Amino acid sequence: MDAYNRFERVRAAIEQLGPADHVCTLYDQRDEELAIAVSYVRVGLKRSELCVCVVDDGGKNILEALASEGIDTDAEMRKGRLVIFEKPLAQGLQTQDMLRKIEHYAGGARSAGHAGFRIVGEMTWALGGDLKALAEFEARLNLNRVWERHACVGLCQFDVRRFTPETLREIIIVHPLVVIGDRVCRNPYYVAPERYLSPEWPSHEADWMMTNLEQLQEAQDSLQASQERYRALSGRLLRLQDEERRRIARDLHDSTGQDLVALATMLGQLRRSTPSGERNSRRLLSQCKALADGCIRDIRTLSYVLHPPVLDAAGLGDAIRDYVDGFTKRSGIQAELELSSRLGRLTGDVELALYRVVQESLNNIQRHSGSQQAKIRIRCNSHLIMEISDLGRGLSTVTQKQKEGPRVDIGVGIPSMRERVKLIGGRLDIDSSSNGTTVRVTLSLGGEHEKTPNSDS
Secondary structure: OOHHHHHHOOOOOOOOOHHHHHHEEEEHHHHHHHHHHHHHHHHHHHHOOOOEEOOOOOOOHHHHHHHOOOOOOOHHHHHOOOOEHHHHHHHHHHHHHHHHHHHHHHHOOOOOOOOOEEEEEEHHHHHHOOHHHHHHHHHHHHHOOOHHHHOOOEEEEEEOOOOOOOHHHHHHHHEEEEEEEEEEEOOOOOOOOOOOOOOOOHHHHHHHHHHHHHHHHHHHHHHHHHHHHHHHHHHHHHHHHHHHHHHHHHHHHHHHHHHHHHHHHHHHHHHOOOOOOOOOHHHHHHHHHHHHHHHHHHHHEEEEHHOOOHHHHHHHHHHHHHHHHHHHHHHEEEEEEEOOOOOOOHHOOOOHHHHHHHHHHHHHHHHHHHEEEEEEEEOOOOOOEEEEEEEEOOOOEEEEEOOOOEOOOOOOOHHHHHHHHOOOOOEEEEEEEEEEEEEEEEEEHHHHHHOOOOOOO
């Protein structure tokens, strides 16, 4: 993800901070620190809050950045809603002095007519003092319940190049929220101020760490159990869906389809027995039979799409080949198929899952890509790799699984494909750009996936 998009996501996260939040950010680039501070202050000014900025090198940079966002900084400062607290002033203060100053600002914000209070501090103002006292200062803000009592929000910014790792460790554990990357994360290592400020804290820290590790493991175990239950339920729902599709397909073919065939036959007989002089009747009967024949074709196509009998009878290769031929005729899209000679029979669940991926991918190509070409390729060695690609416009709007990858547009089809592939122990990836999209399934060909030995393995 490029720097601009990352900053935009950081800004969006920062703008979600609300009353009683106390958060810290660690940064190593000045433009990152400035972007976060400006986003934070901009929201406060929009909400008519008192915004105090403790800045490092004077207020010029942040004032210019705020002005570039369309904010009239002179007017906001005249109204008393924007206060720049410069480093030379802050350096003359002890942490206890700063604590009282924040209490003063927070307590007086509403009585002065402001909707609330927020403070952003570039924390290098404390470098000249006792850095252990800095962590205690942050803890006392929590202990005194400054943020809760005054319904205000605090954002502390730390330059990782200027604070020691030991200090940053202390700082992290006294902040309930931490900005990490482009997220505001609830801090699992946060220590309650009563415990942190206790004289016994150093001797109890190891016990706290062990307890915290145990709680994190319990949460992870619970999450894993929930995921397994979800996967089992998802698999059952997909199996029920497939069984229902098979039943409907059989009913359409054996009942509705056969009735339509009988109807078309009777209409043909009726037309032939109608005297040639009854032209209108013969024409009407011809139209009725043509309509019945069309319905028969549609029913057969629908029945096949719902569940192809060839999949059960002949296997994945023949089923895909048959489907691709029908897809090309129906859509006009030229679909090329390349099947490995090593592709043998696989278990029923695996063959059905892979068939549904091909089916859904080709439907997406027809509905969304604008491509007039598609290619399906299946390779087999120790793994089965199946790729469905097009030359269309690509997909956009929702991020792929890959964190730094392109964004893809997904409805219910792609999540369903992902779930099917996961249930058979495979992996589904999507590569998308303006030059086309490739859906790729990777599956280990262990013995549990093979129904019969591959003939040429």
